[in-house]
Amino acid sequence: MSKIEAVVLDWAGTVVDYGSVAPTTIFVEAFKQAFNFEVSLDEARVPMGMGKWDHIKALGQLSSVDARWKKQFGQSMTDTVVDDIYQTFMPLQKAKVADHAQPIAGALRTIEWLKAHDIKVGSCSGYPREVMEILVPVAADYGYQPDAWVASDDLPAGSRPGPWMALQNVIELGVTDVANCIKFDDSAPGITEGLTAGMWTVGLALTGNAVGLTESEWQTLSISEQAALKQKAYDTLYQAGAHYVVDSLADAIPVIQKITAARVRHLRP
Structure with missing residues (x-):
């Protein structure tokens, strides 16, 4: 056939x-709430389409984000950090997704x-x-x-x-x-x-x-x-x-x- x-x-x-819009803005907010760390909307969009945990990890591995993270925290993001940001991300996303x-x-x-x-x-x-x-x-x-x-x-x-x-x-x-x-x-x-x-x-x-x-x-x-x-x-x-x-x-x-x-x-x- x-x-x-x-x-x-x-x-x-x-x-x-x-x-x-819904996932992108929430990534920015989750980084801010979890670790008082700034990522831009443009950076947040780079891994878009991946699963959200994988997205957060890939976002942390971007050269621009990794450099700022190391400057602020002394080392690259670990999977434990990704877990923490993901746990912050989830309730924020659940609260906003229906609006979009x-x-x-x-x-x-x-x-x-x-x-x-x-x-x-x-x-x-x-x-x-x-x-x-x-x-x-x-x-x-x-x-x-x-x-x-x-x-x-x-x-x-x-x-x-x-x-x-x-x-x-x-x-x-x-x-x-x-x-x-x-x-x-x-x-x-x-x-x-x-x-x-x-x-x-x-x-x-x-x-x-x-x-x-x-x-x-x-x-x-x-x-x-x-x-x-x-x-x-x-x-x-x-x-x-x-x-x-x-x-x-x-x-x-x-x-x-x-x-x-x-x-x-x-x-x-």
């Missing part, structure tokens, strides 16, 4: 939370098109299960109900950039061939996840981490500023290996049709 059987969607910055559960404009229209064409909708996230258990029902109240969802701490093998969450969706959705799946994501680790799972991958440039602005912030920019940020986001996602990049999930239907045509010709990712 050579047809698209399923898509696997990221959450923040892909379907909900324009700009992927509204679907991005046009996302539900594309999802309705998918279901009308008998394409199943899976999903996975860098959020752990205890955060997803808050986010999922609130998103459902807004009209978003994927056929499956997988959290970053559900699988013993780990999470992004590995393929395991995407492949768990394949299992739960009963997909017969991973080449009949498309992974949509706004971050490089999420694109890698889809690639290593053997799926087609589509990057979303404007609504998520690649630009990192809320919709209102984006709209205040000049045309030239928007163009520069858009080009950088497209470059970032293509460099991560995305087969296609579009502005948002609202713009995804033509790409899904192209990939469907490729599968009819028995082409694989």
Whole structure:
């Protein structure tokens, strides 16, 4: 069978939370509360898409952050420190995630098109299960109900950039061939996840981490500023290996049709 059987969607910055704001700001706040240490929003975005514990560790390993941490504390961050920041992060994230559960404009229209064409909708996230258990029902109240969802701490093998969450969706959705799946994501680790799972991958440039602005912030920019940020986001996602990049999930239907045509010709990712 050579047809698209399923898509696997990221959450923040892909379907909900324009700009992927909820996790980014909480990372900054968690470092501040736990250790009175400053990280910038730009630094916090670098590992975006990974599981949150792994994200904190990767953030601490950035050269700029590591240098400041050593200056303040005399050594690099340890896993015990990561644990402490993670424990601070979790209640903050749980308190805020529902505030960013509204679907991005046009996302539900594309999802309705998918279901009308008998394409199943899976999903996975860098959020752990205890955060997803808050986010999922609130998103459902807004009209978003994927056929499956997988959290970053559900699988013993780990999470992004590995393929395991995407492949768990394949299992739960009963997909017969991973080449009949498309992974949509706004971050490089999420694109890698889809690639290593053997799926087609589509990057979303404007609504998520690649630009990192809320919709209102984006709209205040000049045309030239928007163009520069858009080009950088497209470059970032293509460099991560995305087969296609579009502005948002609202713009995804033509790409899904192209990939469907490729599968009819028995082409694989």
